[in-house]
Amino acid sequence: MQNIKVGLLGFGTIGTGVVRVFQQNHDLLANRLGASLELVRIADLDTTTDRGVKLAPGLLTDDARALLNDPEVQIVIELIGGYEPARTFVLEAIRNGKHIVTANKALLAMHGEEIFSAAEEAGVSVMFEAAVAGGVPVISAIKENLGANNYSALYGILNGTCNYILTEMDEKGKDFSDVLAEAQKQGYAEADPTFDVEGIDTAHKLALLLSLCFGTKVDFNDIYTEGISKVTAIDIEYARDFGYKLKLLAIGKRDGDKIEARVHPTMIPEDYPLAAINGVFNTVRLVGDFSGPVMLSGYGAGMDATASAVMGDVLSVARDLQTDCSARMPALGCPQSQLANYTIKPMEQVVTPYYLRFNVKDHPGVLASIAGILGKHEISIESMVQPHRHEAEAVPIVFMTHVAEERNVIAALAEINEMDVIQEETLLIRIEDHLE
Numbered sequence: 001m002q003n004i005k006v007g008l009l010g011f012g013t014i015g016t017g018v019v020r021v022f023q024q025n026h027d028l029l030a031n032r033l034g035a036s037l038e039l040v041r042i043a044d045l046d047t048t049t050d051r052g053v054k055l056a057p058g059l060l061t062d063d064a065r066a067l068l069n070d071p072e073v074q075i076v077i078e079l080i081g082g083y084e085p086a087r088t089f090v091l092e093a094i095r096n097g098k099h100i101v102t103a104n105k106a107l108l109a110m111h112g113e114e115i116f117s118a119a120e121e122a123g124v125s126v127m128f129e130a131a132v133a134g135g136v137p138v139i140s141a142i143k144e145n146l147g148a149n150n151y152s153a154l155y156g157i158l159n160g161t162c163n164y165i166l167t168e169m170d171e172k173g174k175d176f177s178d179v180l181a182e183a184q185k186q187g188y189a190e191a192d193p194t195f196d197v198e199g200i201d202t203a204h205k206l207a208l209l210l211s212l213c214f215g216t217k218v219d220f221n222d223i224y225t226e227g228i229s230k231v232t233a234i235d236i237e238y239a240r241d242f243g244y245k246l247k248l249l250a251i252g253k254r255d256g257d258k259i260e261a262r263v264h265p266t267m268i269p270e271d272y273p274l275a276a277i278n279g280v281f282n283t284v285r286l287v288g289d290f291s292g293p294v295m296l297s298g299y300g301a302g303m304d305a306t307a308s309a310v311m312g313d314v315l316s317v318a319r320d321l322q323t324d325c326s327a328r329m330p331a332l333g334c335p336q337s338q339l340a341n342y343t344i345k346p347m348e349q350v351v352t353p354y355y356l357r358f359n360v361k362d363h364p365g366v367l368a369s370i371a372g373i374l375g376k377h378e379i380s381i382e383s384m385v386q387p388h389r390h391e392a393e394a395v396p397i398v399f400m401t402h403v404a405e406e407r408n409v410i411a412a413l414a415e416i417n418e419m420d421v422i423q424e425e426t427l428l429i430r431i432e433d434h435l436e
């Protein structure tokens with residue numbers, strides 16, 4: 001029986017999950033492959049913490065280079081996370097002819113071109129199913145099962161931590177910071193939770209999905225990125241009153257050789273399937289010209305689900321090794337030389353309806369002045385509420401607008417925020433009510 005040897009870089013939460021799959025499903029994997037899959041080295045700087053799994057003596061080392069230079073290791077699983085030293089190690093492994101399986105979306109969103117080109121040159125695979133939507137097999141679906149489609153749009157709830165926070169705030173009325181602490185305790189959050197709550201993690205994942213779906217290079221810095229830290233329980237409540245749910249949505253749309261690429265809190269109608277995705281669940285809705293809309297959902301974060309995706313990639317590479325057809329599938333589903341260079345539409349050109357929450361002094365004429373400025377900037381109001389008449393000085397006024405161009409909304413808000421009666425900066429939340 002062939003023996004395929006694997007090395008693991010990074011023994012944190014997901015790494016522990018990977019070891020558990022190797023141990024618990026060892027025979028099942030061998031049976032499915034008709035070959036033995038063996039974890040021969042684990043490298044992590046921390047060799048003392050008890051991760052709750054038993055390891056054979058000598059398996060765990062703090063010497064990553066020993067793993068990278070081990071001629072026996074054919075597949076390297078990179079679960080260090082972050083940019084460095086992950087980038088250096090991955091490039092070194094590729095140069096040494098090893099296939100890569102990684103969950104590192106930050107690394108691939110920033111340095112994908114360099115890594116994918118190096119892999120193509122070396123004739124090795126780079127697989128990253130676990131980098132987007134945890135245990136949901138969205139990348140193989142885009143590249144393989146739906147690979148004959150011309151995609152027009154994709155929508156994603158791609159950060160388990162944010163979705164968990166928004167769901168808990170919605171259902172239990174909890175505070176943002178308490179729920180974030182719970183998510184960190186459960187092992188969903190990134191090492192730096194700013195990446196989660198400020199939308200950066202979602203934008204990393206969107207960058208990869210855009211390249212995969214639209215076959216284009218994407219400059220991560222061009223993706224408009226806004227997180228959920230300014231959203232309050234009150235906005236979630238108002239959203240509900242208007243028949244919407246609030247989600248941190250990743251949006252990608254193709255418009256000729258331009259693409260829309262944005263991550264921001266978004267109100268979606270409560271009867272849309274995306275609105276029902278709660279807690280740590282992630283979902284991706286892909287719109288292909290022949291398939292029509294396809295939605296994939298499942299656990300987007302956490303040790304077991306992410307380890308499942310990592311090990312699916314390991315199995316796939318192992319099968320390629322068995323049949324001697326390594327690097328069968330380019331990392332982004334098409335060769336690097338075939339990637340287009342579409343530009344990302346500037347945010348000011350985006351057209352969508354808006355939720356605007358003003359905090360104002362409750363004086364006669366305030367509402368009329370705000371409405372007047374919105375009208376002057378060609379923003380038409382669909383509905384409006386002044387939810388509570390407080391004893392306090394400041395009251396919220398909420399406007400739902402018809403579709404408007406973002407540049408007009410920004411200009412109107414700049415003018416309104418200058419008014420004496422405005423008590424705090426106006427909150428703007430985009431609405432997406434015509435999902436393809």
Ligand code: HSE
Pocket residue numbers: 131133134158159160161162188189190196201300301302
């Ligand atoms: N921190 C990420 C999340 C983990 O919360 O979704 C998976 O990338």
